[in-house]
Amino acid sequence: METYGNPVLERLPLHLKRFIVPQYYERYTAIDQAVWRYVMRQNYAYLRDIAYYPYIPGLRKAGLSIEQIPDLRAMNDSLKQIGWGAATVDGFIPPAAFMEFQAYRVLVVAADIRQIEHIEYTPAPDIIHESSGHAPIIGEPEYAEYLQYFGEIGTKAMFSEKDFELYEAIRNLSILKESNRTTAEQLAAAEKQLTVIQDNMGEPSEMALLSRLHWWTVEYGLIGTIANPKIYGAGLLSSIGESASCMRIEVPKLPYCLSALAYSYDITKPQPQLFVTPDFKHLRHVLDQFADTMSFRIGGKIGLEKAIACKNPCTLVYSSGLQVTGVFQAGIASTEIQYIKTVGPTALAYADKQLEGHGKTYHAAGFGSPVGLLLDAEKAMENFDEADLERYGIEIDERAFLTFASGIEVRGVVRSIVRQNQKIQLITLSPCQVVDSKTCQILFDPEWGTYDMAVGEKIVSVFCGAADKEAYEQGTAVSATRTVIQELDPQSRAKDQLYGMIRKKRIGEERDVTLAEIYHSIKRDFPIDWLAYIETLEMAIHDEDLPLADEIEKQLQDIINAHQHLTKLILDGVHLAKNDQIALLLGE
Known part of the structure; x- marks a missing residue:
């Protein structure tokens, strides 16, 4: 197991190390890098106003860049300065193991990254959620202590037999949803299996109830006042869709207390309500109230x-x-x-x-x-x-x-x-x-x-x-269900090569091909690839090639007219390309 010279990882016990997998950075495609860059640019521009204040400097503390998917070595070089570490795992791991990693001050990072089809929200853990969501906020000492303490409590929580079944069903469904080889029949069968298990869970176990507190704080928590809450939950910080929609008045904001236990959650849907804590000390107080009832x-x-x-x-x-x-x-x-x-x-x-x-x-x-x-x-x-x-x-x-x-x-x-x-x-x-x-x-x-x-x-x-x-627990096996490594067909490989060319053009490594030629390649071969157009538009505006920029915008409007569900993603990308907010933020 690679420890990246981080003593936090070196101290991990063997039974946790068996969950860790290599990152295999070379597997990330140029499209993967573009997905990361788009999400991070949107987060960087938007979250400055609604995220809890340490988020923006926290990105830097965690060794994260908007330009490329984080390398675990760089993350650990930064995190070890504040007494934490990061390790890559294969998708969902058992909640008890997740909690124990947290108790050891280690962030588990799913090695995979979401497909472009799930760019706003992924049904499976991915490197965007784990790194850009969890890592930046742990630079806040009180929150880091809460996270570790929650892990210590979580390692003691009692499961029910049904919890194990539910974990495997959720893991299986999330893997199928992110695989490009999944058939409609496989997806329907997995969804049915999950529904049957969820409908027959019986009384929630300690871990199920504790998971609710984790969900409404660590994943989807707000901090401040009901009238003016800020985001600190990783699920919201890493979701460019829900981080905006959650702040609407239609989404009720409730004071965080032990009654949050009564609210179950669905990982596949936007949350119908959110909870606001006045400060991080209050989170620990509520957690202790629940822990006093645990076995x-x-x-x-x-x-x-x-x-x-x-x-x-x-x-x-x-x-x-x-x-x-x-x-x-x-x-x-x-x-x-x-x-x-x-x-x-x-x-x-x-x-x-x-x-x-x-x-x-x-x-x-x-x-x-x-x-x-x-x-x-x-x-x-x-x-x-x-x-x-x-x-x-x-x-x-x-x-x-x-x-x-x-x-x-x-x-x-x-x-x-x-x-x-x-x-x-x-x-x-x-x-x-x-x-x-x-x-x-x-x-x-x-x-x-x-x-x-x-x-x-x-x-x-x-x-x-x-x-x-x-x-x-020596010899205990991890889940037999493994994340599917995406296979690129010839068309997907050609698209990835095009994205690679766009990336090289942006950083000045591609001089043999003009920006106009790249645009025409997109229009000819991948006419509805909105993200490739957005990246090209950004460069056209930067180069002050206004005729090309206008033409790209027209193509993007045509995509919106034919695919209404892409409206927000495209308009947000255009807005950011025109306003160049990232350069302003980096200069803060």
């Missing part, structure tokens, strides 16, 4: 139920500090958890580091253990001193008979006692039998081997994923 802070039976519903590896944390990672099944519980149970590979850890000898290979068949106090005990077993252990008959190589207040009985020979930070966390017994005396159910039999009993009065935290991700 990683409250634990208990509610957290265990969410872990069971997840059907993917989660971590339960005992009050002793012992962490149990695995796929949880229903154990024994009334008002409180009495016995936990996992199925399949399970690992034990402390302070997010796997305990030696207690990895998922050793606990390959699952794990089960009581939770709670011993019967008539005055204090939790995790706090027992040597006298307490002796009083309850818990001594090495001696047979112990432990009865929990829940009715669970553990009978066996004690082989070892593990302490961490002056708390007992694990007692190993062999041979051992564990029985629920209330139901006479055998929970562990001596024939099954050695019994490792977790120690703790309560489950104080539950979160999605592994405690020690490096140890537990």
Whole structure:
């Protein structure tokens, strides 16, 4: 993995590095560069008045140029100066991974760029959204801290099984929409699949709700007052269409608070309302309000139920500090958890580091253990001193008979006692039998081997994923659905060569072909390519070739007459070419 000499990237754990892909800068075509340039010129000119004030200087801080798609090396050279980094990934990555990158102060940048057909708004993550949207604003310290803190909270959020299905469906649809090889049948099938999943999600999970807060702040947030809001959300900053339309009075502006959780969102449509925060400190306050309701802070039976519903590896944390990672099944519980149970590979850890000898290979068949106090005990077993252990008959190589207040009985020979930070966390017994005396159910039999009993009065935290991700998640695969690399047919290659010629003409590298000849090539071979005309018009005005400029404008008007949906894109491009606002802005 290329780290570009950025220590922020060098510190990334291995389980995140597997999502990173090379940028392959040479794959960007001349058309791609023109798309980037058009969007950035429009953003640069328009957002100066409606974006939160650090945006324009933030572009420079992030190592971004309006003239060319950013190179990740240049971005990292700039971002590392403010303690951040950037890495390229393949489209949508799982929300938990996205959040964890954010917690490590790394912006994940989709390596691809939108097609010209999606120049105003892309259904898939792309380098315009991630770099020109997210990167400039992180130069603001309070916002950068919020972004990192959100990532830390997000890594703990509980998923539901449906969330995983929804992620794969959204990723698949976004890839199909951006591919020039997708058939109408494939698109219809993917849209139908997504609709079916969305209509049957059930109660939203912690991650689903947290994603809403992320959407209405990081992606589509406004800051200031209801009467005079400014844009700071990356989705708006990178959308030349919605950054304008969102400021209309018809789009309601609501005060940002926890009630934003009630508003779901659709990534394929303009947002029906937006939320305004008075400042970035308020964002953290609202996030903390929600975090106080999450399983990683409250634990208990509610957290265990969410872990069971997840059907993917989660971590339960005992009050002793012992962490149990695995796929949880229903154990024994009334008002409180009495016995936990996992199925399949399970690992034990402390302070997010796997305990030696207690990895998922050793606990390959699952794990089960009581939770709670011993019967008539005055204090939790995790706090027992040597006298307490002796009083309850818990001594090495001696047979112990432990009865929990829940009715669970553990009978066996004690082989070892593990302490961490002056708390007992694990007692190993062999041979051992564990029985629920209330139901006479055998929970562990001596024939099954050695019994490792977790120690703790309560489950104080539950979160999605592994405690020690490096140890537990080795070999975990990323999504099998990959972004499609666009293939250029002969006509597309010819168009790209023409765009390359336009680009060279603008920077003074093409002297053998006149601007008029380029214009006539566009008119002959690609008569409705509005972006090629806009770039040529810009040069004609700059060269004071007014007859050619007038002729190009007439061609653009003909395109508007035949293709009304292109009206705003064309008129915005003409306006900017005539007013040369970029030169003025660069001189600020």
